[in-house]
Amino acid sequence: MKRAIPAVVSTAMALTLVLAGCGGEDEPVDPNAPVTITLAGWSLSSTPEFKTLADGFKATRPNVTVELKEYDAANYDTQMIADLAAGTAPDVYVLKNLRNFYTYQSGGQLLDVSEAGSALGSLPALAPYQVDGKTYAVPYRQDSWVLYYNKELFDKAKVAHPDGSWTWDDYVAAAKQLTAGLKGAGSTATGAYQHVWQSTAQGFALAQTPGADLLSGDLAYLKPYYQRSLDLQAAGAQPTFGTANTNKLSYQVQFGKQQSAMLLMGTWYVATLLNQRKSGEADTFEWGIAPAPQYDRSTAGTSATPVTFGDPTGMGINPKISKSKVAAAQAFLAYVAGEEAGKALAGIGITPARASDPITETLFALDGVPGDDLSKFAYGTHEIRPENPVSNHTAGMQNVLNDLHSAVMSDSKGLDEAITEAQARAKNEVLTQ
Amino acid sequence: MAATLTRLRPRRSRLVWRNTVAGWSFILPNFVGFALLTLVPVVALFYLAFTNWNVFGAAEWTGSANFRRMWGDASFWTALRNTFYYTVFHIPLTMAAALGLALLLNRKLRGVGFFRTAAFFPYITSIVAIAVVWNQLFSPEYGPVNAFLRAVGVDNPPGWTTSADWSMPAVIIVGTWREMGYYMLLFLAGLQTIPAQLYEAAKIDGATSWQRFRHVTIPGLRHTTFFVVVMLTIGSFKVFDLILVMTEGGPGQSTLVLSQYIYQKGFVENQFGYASAVSIVLFAICFGVTGIQFWINNRRES
Numbered sequence: 001m002k003r004a005i006p007a008v009v010s011t012a013m014a015l016t017l018v019l020a021g022c023g024g025e026d027e028p029v030d031p032n033a034p035v036t037i038t039l040a041g042w043s044l045s046s047t048p049e050f051k052t053l054a055d056g057f058k059a060t061r062p063n064v065t066v067e068l069k070e071y072d073a074a075n076y077d078t079q080m081i082a083d084l085a086a087g088t089a090p091d092v093y094v095l096k097n098l099r100n101f102y103t104y105q106s107g108g109q110l111l112d113v114s115e116a117g118s119a120l121g122s123l124p125a126l127a128p129y130q131v132d133g134k135t136y137a138v139p140y141r142q143d144s145w146v147l148y149y150n151k152e153l154f155d156k157a158k159v160a161h162p163d164g165s166w167t168w169d170d171y172v173a174a175a176k177q178l179t180a181g182l183k184g185a186g187s188t189a190t191g192a193y194q195h196v197w198q199s200t201a202q203g204f205a206l207a208q209t210p211g212a213d214l215l216s217g218d219l220a221y222l223k224p225y226y227q228r229s230l231d232l233q234a235a236g237a238q239p240t241f242g243t244a245n246t247n248k249l250s251y252q253v254q255f256g257k258q259q260s261a262m263l264l265m266g267t268w269y270v271a272t273l274l275n276q277r278k279s280g281e282a283d284t285f286e287w288g289i290a291p292a293p294q295y296d297r298s299t300a301g302t303s304a305t306p307v308t309f310g311d312p313t314g315m316g317i318n319p320k321i322s323k324s325k326v327a328a329a330q331a332f333l334a335y336v337a338g339e340e341a342g343k344a345l346a347g348i349g350i351t352p353a354r355a356s357d358p359i360t361e362t363l364f365a366l367d368g369v370p371g372d373d374l375s376k377f378a379y380g381t382h383e384i385r386p387e388n389p390v391s392n393h394t395a396g397m398q399n400v401l402n403d404l405h406s407a408v409m410s411d412s413k414g415l416d417e418a419i420t421e422a423q424a425r426a427k428n429e430v431l432t433q
Numbered sequence: 434m435a436a437t438l439t440r441l442r443p444r445r446s447r448l449v450w451r452n453t454v455a456g457w458s459f460i461l462p463n464f465v466g467f468a469l470l471t472l473v474p475v476v477a478l479f480y481l482a483f484t485n486w487n488v489f490g491a492a493e494w495t496g497s498a499n500f501r502r503m504w505g506d507a508s509f510w511t512a513l514r515n516t517f518y519y520t521v522f523h524i525p526l527t528m529a530a531a532l533g534l535a536l537l538l539n540r541k542l543r544g545v546g547f548f549r550t551a552a553f554f555p556y557i558t559s560i561v562a563i564a565v566v567w568n569q570l571f572s573p574e575y576g577p578v579n580a581f582l583r584a585v586g587v588d589n590p591p592g593w594t595t596s597a598d599w600s601m602p603a604v605i606i607v608g609t610w611r612e613m614g615y616y617m618l619l620f621l622a623g624l625q626t627i628p629a630q631l632y633e634a635a636k637i638d639g640a641t642s643w644q645r646f647r648h649v650t651i652p653g654l655r656h657t658t659f660f661v662v663v664m665l666t667i668g669s670f671k672v673f674d675l676i677l678v679m680t681e682g683g684p685g686q687s688t689l690v691l692s693q694y695i696y697q698k699g700f701v702e703n704q705f706g707y708a709s710a711v712s713i714v715l716f717a718i719c720f721g722v723t724g725i726q727f728w729i730n731n732r733r734e735s
Contacts, residue, residue, distance in 0.1 A: 242595030243573070247568070399697060403682075406684040407686075412595075412597030413597065413684075
């Protein structure tokens with residue numbers, strides 16, 4: 001059945017192309033006439049951001065209604081690609097991460113939105129969406145990876161709290177001290193928890209290592225990051241990859257239920273943690289965020305700008321949108337990437353693409369968010385490099401690297417052997433195709 | 434005589450025509466669905482395999498480029514090897530387990546209905562739930578499987594789904610466990626068709642129970658066995674869901690099988706042309722192996 005889908009899609013696409021040829025509307029547009037644009041979202045009941053943006057925009061432009069169309073969160077891109085090819089996709093759709101931006105853009109599935117883009121001024125997260133001087137999507141969220149830590153467990157283990165100056169070696173040392181200290185205090189919690197995703201090692205390695213390039217085919221830059229992870233799991237300072245994988249450990253439980261004192265995770269976890277504290281799924285304890293550990297001292301410390309990674313979440317316009325709605329859709333895009341939408345998103349714990357002091361303050365005013373200076377610094381000051389550089393080879397490279405990740409972290413293969421093999425595969429199967 | 438025939442012919446052909454139409458109309462609802470959702474896409478697949486279609490835009494004809502690429506694609510060969518690995522072990526193991534269960538549960542036994550149901554249960558259980566539970570059972574450090582192995586004196590129990598060497602055996606075990614109940618049911622049905630007189634006659638002739646099994650049961654089950662082998666072969670070659678939910682092909686590429694490779698290339702990397710070409714190879718393998726099985730079966734029959 002799986003094999004059947006592309007063909008159905010192509011048949012449907014051919015039909016729509018025939019049908020689309022019959023249309024064509026070129027009537028003058030009244031800017032105040034009521035317009036309804038559709039917007040794709042996922043898991044609407046548990047993901048309030050889409051409704052927040054739709055309602056917020058309605059307040060500024062009462063004649064425009066944004067109607068939400070729900071997709072499955074796990075299969076979002078597959079479903080969206082099928083709908084776009086079939087011509088049934090919503091007017092505005094979300095680009096969950098950068099991995100598939102190339103597919104959409106090169107496939108002609110994104111309208112040129114340079115107009116909305118130029119109204120945004122300087123916004124670092126906009127750059128990945130620009131191709132040949134034109135803008136094809138605008139970012140509305142920009143999560144980045146930070147270090148979450150449990151202050152109470154640090155105190156229990158008698159280990160000094162992070163001060164923002166950590167390199168990875170400091171992080172490893174702290175994780176080991178914490179594990180030993182917690183054990184001494186009669187607790188079974190580990191110093192750190194590394195989630196099973198490939199980005200927990202590879203995202204940092206790519207963003208922080210000078211000269212690292214996913215598409216160069218040279219993957220030696222991964223080595224020190226994996227050595228540290230393997231060291232930590234061999235020392236028992238974090239649950240092993242095997243245990244995390246076979247027992248489907250969830251990072252929310254691991255940190256929220258105080259099983260681990262430190263967790264490297266994206267800023268989206270702030271909203272989750274706040275909600276889970278309210279619902280009782282997470283314990284109530286003193287926590288904080290610190291900048292992610294750094295490659296070397298040059299970017300460490302609160303007087304420097306720490307380097308971390310994260311993909312922006314963007315929105316683009318379906319080129320099949322009817323002409324009478326384009327202006328409203330462009331206005332919506334300008335709104336979602338703007339200051340006002342930023343505050344609305346921060347108000348529900350989400351990190352908007354636009355960084356400004358009022359936005360940071362809105363988020364830190366939420367009940368349960370730590371108030372210390374280091375947390376504010378970690379949240380507001382950083383240089384974010386993309387996890388998925390935009391290229392037609394990115395999806396293929398990430399698949400090769402995912403195999404490397406599971407092989408290395410499960411101790412199935414030696415690190416050097418795995419890197420050599422991944423380089424050979426990258427050259428043979430991805431970069432030359 | 435000749436006159437009668439000419440009078441009969443139109444009537445008979447009308448009857449044949451009417452029967453054909455009636456027959457077609459019975460299978461039509463199913464056939465329309467099949468044609469629209471399966472047949473047309475499968476035919477399109479044979480065209481797409483020779484193009485570079487990537488979902489958006491036109492499918493450019495690239496001739497045999499996809500197949501030449503496959504020839505030099507190490508991941509494809511890994512996937513093919515793993516598919517054969519799974520198949521070669523999964524078919525005999527499932528057959529043996531299913532037949533064993535069927536023989537065991539074919540006697541008059543108190544509560545036999547309960548045991549038959551129990552054996553069938555894994556087959557109707559959600560595969561995602563199976564994967565989660567088995568993964569926990571196989572957990573290298575805290576799992577009951579390894580706890581048991583340690584208790585009976587195995588010092589270094591395998592890492593199962595977290596080890597490149599043991600992930601495939603783990604998947605095969607779960608695959609066998611899941612499917613043996615279904616094939617047991619087929620064997621049970623087959624066993625009912627063997628006349629009891631044959632067993633009686635064999636007993637009177639002094640045949641031991643092994644001889645009765647060898648010379649009455651096995652030949653009596655030939656048609657069932659053939660059907661089971663064919664279904665198991667096709668099922669094993671296209672194994673997908675179990676692997677996807679249990680190991681996602683990992684660690685590394687140790688459990689990557691062809692259908693998952695097709696999924697990855699097609700739906701993750703949007704290389705639908707290449708994915709279609711790999712699908713054709715999988716189809717050819719299934720077709721070839723099943724053809725050979727039919728040929729062998731026919732030769733034995735005659």
